[in-house]
Amino acid sequence: MSPNPPLSEALAPPRGGTTSQGYDGVAAFPDDGRPAPARGGGERLSVVVTGVIVTLPFVALGLAVWLLWGALIQPSDALLALALYVITGFGVTVGFHRGLTHGGFRARRPVRIVLAVAGSMSFQGDVIGWVATHRRHHAFTDRPGDPHSPYRYGTHLRGQLRGLAHSHVGWLFRNDPTPAERYAPDLLADRDIRAVSRAFPALCVLTLALPFALGWAIGGTWLHATTALLWAGLVRIALLHHVTWSVNSLCHVAGRRPFRTRRHDRATNLWPLALLSFGESWHNLHHADPTSARHGVDRGQLDPSAAVIRLLELLGLVRDVRWPAPDRIATYRRA
Template sequence: MSFQGDVIGWVATHRRHHAFTDRPGDPHSPYRYGTHLRGQLRGLLHAHVGWLFRNDRTPPERYAPDLLADRDIRAVARAFPALCVLTLALPFAAGWAIGGTWVYGVTALLWAGLVRIALLHHVTWSVNSLCHMIGERPFRTRCHDRATNLWLLALLSFGESGHNLHHADPTSARHGVDRGQLDPSAAVIRLLERLGWVHDVRWPTADRVAARRA
């Protein structure tokens, strides 16, 4: 419903990004064109949105074979077009039901549909671009990996801008581990875990975090 592609393709691209972070093979590294100013500006645009328009397919057969083998996940992936329609139809229907006219429906479609999706996309793209160029790097990553923590994006990204820890410890369910760091995603995961809807969650421990400090 976020309009960011089907779940299998999304995961495959993300895993490829982790496999080749900020080096050749990374689908959306801002360092694709070098570290000089012109290259950085061009790379920032590429990492933010330009990579979506390149003919550089990420094969799920290589990067997400486990998801391809999962019948339920395949069903969710096939439902992507219908979910895109639903994510626009719901605000339109709610606006019409609350306001009583199609004008209210269109207004709701604009703000709760199109504007919401546009904002969500730019926040996600900013994690790809800004969170590899600007911010702090309190945790060690691989030699080419320049993922950062950017606190300005923490609330908008639901905690995903704690990107440095995510790259230092990709399986951690919490990205914001230091005092004052917001991570609403971790709170949602914790709630789902307590409801019994998810299991085998990998929460960070003090020793695990300390071992990854720069």
């Protein structure tokens, strides 16, 4: 089994000060004083690849709506889309997020690898880059240094609208790399996770080839294979993308905040996203207690990711699960 990541180190602001000094929580983020790195050929290619990853599923969604108008969808397409959404979604929420990023549990090596592969098939980036970016987000939540805060451009209406667009998808196109050496040294030292990270391009191909092949196997025609690729491949990816990005954007702007978080941290609970995000939209508690394996702690708060972790624990596949203790939760709750 792999040790829990050094979160106290990875989530701490850099030594020697931070870009948050002097930030009042209202104004646009100040310039950190560093010159923007020039975009070389590799950087331009990265932007192009990011653009394809972001826009292609969205274009497919429009195509799917057009096709649905003509009733061109098979029951098997919907079932495949649901199955792959669940598999890749839990790969992100249980594997990438609660396990690898925050150390909410320790998984046996095969489970750790399977979850990392499933999360990589979500088309959201390689596992090490994903984890590093998210740890940086927690180190600087909603203040200078946060890679995707909706408050980057201030709290006035125009700045807020621009900030929402930035936090939802615009941040992906900024030349603002997160150093994995600082934020994910534990994963860089993990041979298995490094291998999964390097395999990300192949896993992107697999997450599209799999529904195409299954559609062909089920229907036996190019039409069945193509509609399966569209619905269980591209549309499924688009939906999971926007649900994940909505946690970055909407769950820092709209919703309730029953728990205290750090200064400037505006993470909220947004119940309409709870089921689609597998419990990730109980975001306020998560930011109050990031290592907790359960995010939905109040009555009626569905948290499918926590249920999966509980099942894995009962099967002996994970251990040292950091379940939220009532007295600990009480210390975070607002009076």
